[in-house]
Amino acid sequence: MTGQTEQQQADRSTPQAGPGVVVRVAGAADVGTAAALFRGYLDFYEVEVQDPDAPRAFLAERIAKDESLVLLADAPGCGTVGFAQVYRAFSSLTLTTAWILNDLYVAPSGRRTGAGRALLREVLRRAREAGVSGVQLETAYDNTVAQGLYEAEGFVREEFHVYFHDLGAGTSAGA
Numbered sequence: 001m002t003g004q005t006e007q008q009q010a011d012r013s014t015p016q017a018g019p020g021v022v023v024r025v026a027g028a029a030d031v032g033t034a035a036a037l038f039r040g041y042l043d044f045y046e047v048e049v050q051d052p053d054a055p056r057a058f059l060a061e062r063i064a065k066d067e068s069l070v071l072l073a074d075a076p077g078c079g080t081v082g083f084a085q086v087y088r089a090f091s092s093l094t095l096t097t098a099w100i101l102n103d104l105y106v107a108p109s110g111r112r113t114g115a116g117r118a119l120l121r122e123v124l125r126r127a128r129e130a131g132v133s134g135v136q137l138e139t140a141y142d143n144t145v146a147q148g149l150y151e152a153e154g155f156v157r158e159e160f161h162v163y164f165h166d167l168g169a170g171t172s173a174g175a
Contacts, residue, residue: 019076021114023122026070026083031060034070037083041105045140059085071122073106073115081110084119086126089136096133099123104137104146116146120153 026034035056042049049055062068062085073082085103090096101123106116127135137155139146151157 019114021076021118022074023071023118024074026059026063026072028060028063030070030072030080031056031063033080034059034063034072034083037072037080037105037107038085038103040107041083041103044105068102069123069126071119073110073119075110075113075115078110078113081113082106082115082119084123086123086135091133094133097131098133099127099130099135101135101137116149117153120149124153 038055038059039049042055051057059070063070067087069086071084071086072080073084075081083103083105084101087100087102089098089100091098101120104116104119106113106119124135135155137150139150147157
């Protein structure tokens with residue numbers, strides 16, 4: 001997904017914002033750790049998960065098929081406390097590739113460590129390196145803490161109307 005060179009893949013850890021926070025690309029060996037954080041993310045957004053193994057299977061498939069970039073944040077004294085998941089998208093209006101930062105989550109034990117900011121900055125760094133036109137994200141209307149972080153890092157709220165038509169398939173994780 002990321003079009004990384006062998007050197008970039010070899011250097012999978014990048015120091016980031018927050019004292020000592022390290023962000024790294026998740027691989028197959030990290031699926032269990034990433035899945036636990038992903039489950040926390042789903043709980044945060046009150047997503048009902050029917051099959052307890054569905055978050056792990058979902059992430060394992062994305063990683064194995066190189067369909068998403070999954071990053072993990074390690075904070076000193078706290079362990080792996082955050083994750084981000086990015087998907088490639090295409091913009092017909094700009095005729096370019098863009099990224100969608102679909103998921104960003106920091107466990108309560110890692111909040112205020114700089115892990116969220118480190119993940120966000122690493123996504124932006126990698127996006128610039130990949131030559132994409134921009135990074136898009138969405139968050140809950142009442143998630144003002146995340147909105148403050150995004151805006152502080154240069155994200156601008158757009159005034160487009162977002163619509164969604166629920167087709168019923170996969171509306172409940174693991175269904």
